[in-house]
Amino acid sequence: MNIQLDELLRRWREGTISDEEMRQLTESLVTQEGREALRNDWFLEEVLPEALRTSPVLGMLSRPSLMARWTEWLRLKTGATSYREEDDVLFGLRLWARGSLAAVPLGMAVACVALWLAWQKPYADTSLSEPSFLAQCLLENDLP
Amino acid sequence: MSVESEAIQRAAAEFIRDRHRLGAFVNGLLRDSHAAEDVLQEVWVRLAAELGKGTRLENQAAWCRGVARNLIRKHWERRQTAKVVADDTVLEAFLERVEESFAETDGATDEWAARQQALNECVAALPERMRRMISLRYESRASIEEIAAAVGQKFEAVTKALYRVRRALLECVERKLSRS
Numbered sequence: 001m002n003i004q005l006d007e008l009l010r011r012w013r014e015g016t017i018s019d020e021e022m023r024q025l026t027e028s029l030v031t032q033e034g035r036e037a038l039r040n041d042w043f044l045e046e047v048l049p050e051a052l053r054t055s056p057v058l059g060m061l062s063r064p065s066l067m068a069r070w071t072e073w074l075r076l077k078t079g080a081t082s083y084r085e086e087d088d089v090l091f092g093l094r095l096w097a098r099g100s101l102a103a104v105p106l107g108m109a110v111a112c113v114a115l116w117l118a119w120q121k122p123y124a125d126t127s128l129s130e131p132s133f134l135a136q137c138l139l140e141n142d143l144p
Numbered sequence: 145m146s147v148e149s150e151a152i153q154r155a156a157a158e159f160i161r162d163r164h165r166l167g168a169f170v171n172g173l174l175r176d177s178h179a180a181e182d183v184l185q186e187v188w189v190r191l192a193a194e195l196g197k198g199t200r201l202e203n204q205a206a207w208c209r210g211v212a213r214n215l216i217r218k219h220w221e222r223r224q225t226a227k228v229v230a231d232d233t234v235l236e237a238f239l240e241r242v243e244e245s246f247a248e249t250d251g252a253t254d255e256w257a258a259r260q261q262a263l264n265e266c267v268a269a270l271p272e273r274m275r276r277m278i279s280l281r282y283e284s285r286a287s288i289e290e291i292a293a294a295v296g297q298k299f300e301a302v303t304k305a306l307y308r309v310r311r312a313l314l315e316c317v318e319r320k321l322s323r324s
Binding site for chain 1: 278
């Protein structure tokens with residue numbers, strides 16, 4: 001950057017430029033560097049207000065005061081209890097979720113046993129009722 | 145839709161796209177945002193009237209700058225103190241060179257848009273203290289004395305700080321543009 005050109009542009013902006021400096025500034029616009037410097041300088045003047053309105057603040061924030069840091073420390077300390085309370089609730093939810101998942105294989109096992117028993121029962125009943133059924137058939141049909 | 149109204153719609157779109165470049169030209173010469181706003185509005189009114197008559201413009205941006213130049217001259221005539229320098233020939237030569245400088249970028253609206261985007265990113269990354277200072281200068285239009293009082297610094301310190309922020313922002317924009 002050309003310091004002298006910057007200074008001339010600043011003086012033009014602020015309205016403090018003399019006739020002689022004005023001649024120098026006009027002469028500097030013969031060069032490509034001078035013309036670019038002028039365009040960039042005026043571009044900044046034109047666009048900066050809008051950029052300030054629309055750009056989010058991402059810059060480094062200044063360090064907070066001692067009192068602000070102390071208050072924040074206290075807030076965090078008291079906040080820790082509520083965090084733990086919240087954590088307990090979350091832990092309970094996690095346990096419930098795990099319990100529910102554990103119940104799936106258990107439920108399946110119970111269902112299998114129940115099915116097996118239900119499947120076994122008719123055979124058991126058949127085996128028990130078979131003599132009486134035969135006896136009834138013999139009686140009804142007068143078979144020897 | 146008539147041919148004239150179609151032409152006016154196209155011209156309006158181009159005028160909006162190119163508003164910062166024309167704004168920089170007018171605001172840079174006038175150094176008064178309110179007067180610059182009045183000139184820009186008048187340029188638009190005259191452009192719409194010209195297109196309404198059925199005139200075809202080869203280079204709308206150059207035409208607008210020409211009209212703006214005449215309006216700026218009239219503004220300077222009305223307010224002698226506003227033009228700063230006493231020598232009219234020097235001022236006229238300066239106007240001519242400024243016009244040439246801006247004419248070089250005719251048709252480079254994308255470059256100006258990229259420059260604006262880069263500036264937005266650079267402004268977003270400014271430290272809070274610097275941002276506050278330039279915000280007071282460019283948004284609130286506060287004087288250097290008022291900024292010095294607001295931030296608790298001396299006049300010279302604020303002047304230097306503002307100069308450094310401007311330079312830093314311009315360098316940041318150039319860096320970003322050269323990378324892309």
